[in-house]
Amino acid sequence: MRKLLAVLLLCGSTVASAEGLSCQDIDEMGEALTGLGIALEDENAQIGEGSPEHQALADISVGLAQIADAYEDEEFGASAVKMAEAWGNNDRDAFTDGLAEVVAQLAVVHTEHCQ
DSSP states (O other): OHHHHHHHHHHHHHHTTGGGOOHHHHHHHHHHHHHHHHHHHSTTOOOOTTSHHHHHHHHHHHHHHHHHHHTTOHHHHHHHHHHHHHHHTTOHHHHHHHHHHHHHHHHHHHHHHHO
16 A cells, blocks of 8 residues: 555646646656556555545546646546546546556657657
């Protein structure tokens, strides 16, 4: 669970400054979100509804949607909304699917803005 919390803290601090993302921030966010996906797929990573971790995941979804807006990327935004809806429905599988899509979209953002 500590690994998950560390990933959440990193993502939360990076998401907070959506418009000021550097290429390094984009890379670190992609790595952190990949780590989050791995932690969520681990059967031992239980997250109770209403817990700080549960709220942090919702906040990350909202922050990712803000980043998508800053980059005017509709596909990225749709993936972030998918994550938020899945987490609101407590659908871990759909959330991790949306998370994987967001990671892929971050790679596109990196390619478009950092090459």
